[in-house]
Amino acid sequence: xxLDADWAERWIRRTADAVVDRRDELTELDRxxxxxxxxxxxxxxxRAVVAKLDARRAEAEEPGASPRxxxxxxxxxxxxxxxxxxxxxxxLYGTAFLRAAKVTGHPEIDTRTxxxxxxxxxxxxxxxxxxxxxxxxxxxxxxxxxxxxxxAAGEGDEADxxxxxxxxADAGSTATIPLVATKGRxxxxxxxxAGHEDPGARSxxxxxxxxxxxxxxxxx
Amino acid sequence: MTVSIVLVxxxxxxxxxxxxxxxxxxxxxxxxxxGGLPDGGLGSALDDVTAALRTAATATGAVVVLADLxxxxxxxxxxxxxxxxxxxxxxxAPGPFVEGAVAAAVAAHGxxxxxxxxxxxxxxxxTFAGAAxxxxxxxxxxxxxxxxxxxxxxxxxxxDVAVGGDGSVTTTATLRNPLGLHARPAALVSRKxxxxxxxxxxxxxxxxxxxxxxxLGATQGRExxxxxxxxxxxxxxxxxxxxxxxxxxxx
Numbered sequence: 001x002x003l004d005a006d007w008a009e010r011w012i013r014r015t016a017d018a019v020v021d022r023r024d025e026l027t028e029l030d031r032x033x034x035x036x037x038x039x040x041x042x043x044x045x046x047r048a049v050v051a052k053l054d055a056r057r058a059e060a061e062e063p064g065a066s067p068r069x070x071x072x073x074x075x076x077x078x079x080x081x082x083x084x085x086x087x088x089x090x091x092l093y094g095t096a097f098l099r100a101a102k103v104t105g106h107p108e109i110d111t112r113t114x115x116x117x118x119x120x121x122x123x124x125x126x127x128x129x130x131x132x133x134x135x136x137x138x139x140x141x142x143x144x145x146x147x148x149x150x151x152a153a154g155e156g157d158e159a160d161x162x163x164x165x166x167x168x169a170d171a172g173s174t175a176t177i178p179l180v181a182t183k184g185r186x187x188x189x190x191x192x193x194a195g196h197e198d199p200g201a202r203s204x205x206x207x208x209x210x211x212x213x214x215x216x217x218x219x220x
Numbered sequence: 221m222t223v224s225i226v227l228v229x230x231x232x233x234x235x236x237x238x239x240x241x242x243x244x245x246x247x248x249x250x251x252x253x254x255g256g257l258p259d260g261g262l263g264s265a266l267d268d269v270t271a272a273l274r275t276a277a278t279a280t281g282a283v284v285v286l287a288d289l290x291x292x293x294x295x296x297x298x299x300x301x302x303x304x305x306x307x308x309x310x311x312x313a314p315g316p317f318v319e320g321a322v323a324a325a326v327a328a329h330g331x332x333x334x335x336x337x338x339x340x341x342x343x344x345x346x347t348f349a350g351a352a353x354x355x356x357x358x359x360x361x362x363x364x365x366x367x368x369x370x371x372x373x374x375x376x377x378x379x380d381v382a383v384g385g386d387g388s389v390t391t392t393a394t395l396r397n398p399l400g401l402h403a404r405p406a407a408l409v410s411r412k413x414x415x416x417x418x419x420x421x422x423x424x425x426x427x428x429x430x431x432x433x434x435x436l437g438a439t440q441g442r443e444x445x446x447x448x449x450x451x452x453x454x455x456x457x458x459x460x461x462x463x464x465x466x467x468x469x470x471x
Contacts, residue, residue: 041263079266082298086263091294094266095301128294185290 003109003158003215008073009053010214016046018206029199033186037087038199045085045093049077071105074098074117088184089200092125092138093207099124114158118146118165129183136181136193138200144168145208159215166208173201222249223328223337224276226310227321228269228287228296229255230262238321245407245430246325250279255292264295273299273306283310284324284337288317315341319431326407326430330414344431381457388449393461395442397470405468406433412463418456421447427460 019026019042027039056076060068074097082094099120104113122142131137148168149161156164174197181193184200225242229235235253243251254272257263273296276283287293293312300307311334313320320341327340382390395401401409410430413420420427422444423436438444444464448457 037263079302082266082295082302084265086257086261086265086291088291088294090264090266091291091298094298098298098301128297 003070003114004107005068005070005073007214008070008104010216011211012046012049012053012073012077014210014213015207016043016050018210019043019046019203022202022206026199026203029197029202032196033181033189033193034199035087035185038089038203041085041087041089042203045081045090048084049080052076052080069105069107070109071101071103074101074104088129089138089203092129092200095124095128096121096142097124109158111153111156111158111161114161115146115149115153118142118149118161122146131183134179135183136176136179136186136198136201137183138198138204140176140179140198141169141172141201141204141208144172145204159212162208162212162215166205166212169201169205169208173197173205176201222280223282223284223332223334224250224252224280225321225324225328225337226252226254226272226276226283226285227317228264228272228285228292229253229317230264230289230292232256232260234288238318241318242321242325245322245403246329246411249325249328250276251325252276264291266295266298269295270299270303270306273310277306277309281309282334284328284334284341285310285312286315286317286320286324286341287312311338313338313341315345319344322403322407323429323431326410327414327428330411330428332414340429343429381454383454384447386449387453388447389453389457390445390447391457391461392443392445393464395438395440395444395464396467398440399470400439400442401433401436401444403430403434405464405470406430408468409433409460409463412460416452416456416459417450418453419449420456420460421445422460 019039023039023043025039026042027036030036030038053076078094078097078101081097082090084090085093100117103116103120125139125142129137129139131139133139133143145165145168148164152164153161176198177196178194180191181187181189186193186198227235227238229238232255235255239251239253243249252272252275254268257265258268273283273285285296287296296312300310313324323340323344324337327337332340384390397405407430409422410428410433413427422433423438425432425436427433446457446460
């Protein structure tokens with residue numbers, strides 16, 4: 001099994017559906033410890049990405065259109081999120097997808113490439129946000145996701161790696177609840193941020209779950 | 221080459237207001253405000269930030285950027301990651317948004333290069349801490365912060381000129397304008413210092429820093445001690461004393 005641009009497009013479209021479905025939950029989490037716009041921002045950003053994907057699909061049906069790569073879909077996602085999200089998650093997810101696109105710009109997306117894609121995404125988020133694990137940010141979902149994908153890749157295929165990453169991101173997000181925030185808007189609350197799940201960690205878990213769902217029913 | 225300055229805020233109104241404030245003190249500097257979302261809401265939009273950076277880079281080729289909260293700086297960094305040409309001519313300066321912008325504008329007006337403007341922003345953070353009550357200079361050496369003496373206006377002008385053993389020149393001038401050394405006159409003094417190219421202390425603080433001058437809290441009637449070192453010190457001291465003694469056009 002190889003992952004192609006159709007998978008990447010299904011991934012992004014499912015993420016858009018997920019953030020619309022969970023908008024109120026994300027906004028509520030952010031309202032508790034941030035500025036309350038995370039759900040709205042991601043809905044606006046991913047809706048804009050879906051509109052771009054629709055437009056690109058129409059172009060691709062024209063004769064002579066070049067074949068698409070996973071990296072093309074991820075780059076379009078990156079630049080659109082950076083332009084439309086509005087909050088810090090725009091440049092953070094935007095940089096994640098931009099770096100991920102750089103390692104997926106070829107047709108052979110195997111298990112090793114999937115691990116490299118997740119690592120590159122985490123590197124991008126860390127470069128931009130300068131957060132470290134344990135500071136109650138999306139890094140607390142991404143870091144265990146990358147570790148789990150690396151472990152799973154030793155014995156399994158790309159689907160195993162993605163499933164392991166999604167499960168670890170979900171657990172990592174839940175594990176942010178008792179943490180005291182020291183980065184991002186929630187850090188202004190200090191001790192009062194404990195007891196609340198980090199909204200960026202939760203949206204990371206949704207994003208990676210969508211990557212698994214996009215594998216298709218026979219593989220998920 | 222003059223450095224231009226881009227001000228990135230979550231709020232378009234905040235960016236515009238800050239450009240107005242800093243521009244009043246540095247009328248010849250290109251200040252480009254950018255902020256908010258295209259629909260008028262709060263946030264950061266990559267396309268708008270990129271356009272502002274390009275406008276500034278086209279104007280002068282060297283750009284210093286100040287950003288307010290989280291995503292403003294992240295969006296600037298993203299714009300630079302996407303455009304290598306832009307990255308080569310733009311420096312993001314960390315520091316307090318308002319004080320940093322004022323310091324940057326005055327430094328750029330005085331002809332500082334990118335490093336000098338970035339340093340002015342960084343130093344603005346220290347002055348900010350001082351303004352919060354931590355480091356008020358003991359300007360008059362009487363062991364108490366702030367002005368000493370008998371509180372009566374002293375003689376204006378530069379009658380008492382002393383030449384130190386190190387060649388530095390010290391003179392005094394009395395503030396005559398009603399509001400004292402507030403933002404506009406402080407900017408006039410620090411710009412003149414930059415223009416003269418001299419090393420100047422006014423009541424013990426670095427007179428090239430508009431923020432340090434403002435932090436003196438010098439009011440009408442205070443006698444300021446001006447110490448100038450370096451080449452042409454006597455002439456520079458005379459020019460500055462006359463400027464202060466003239467009341468900055470406010471009397």
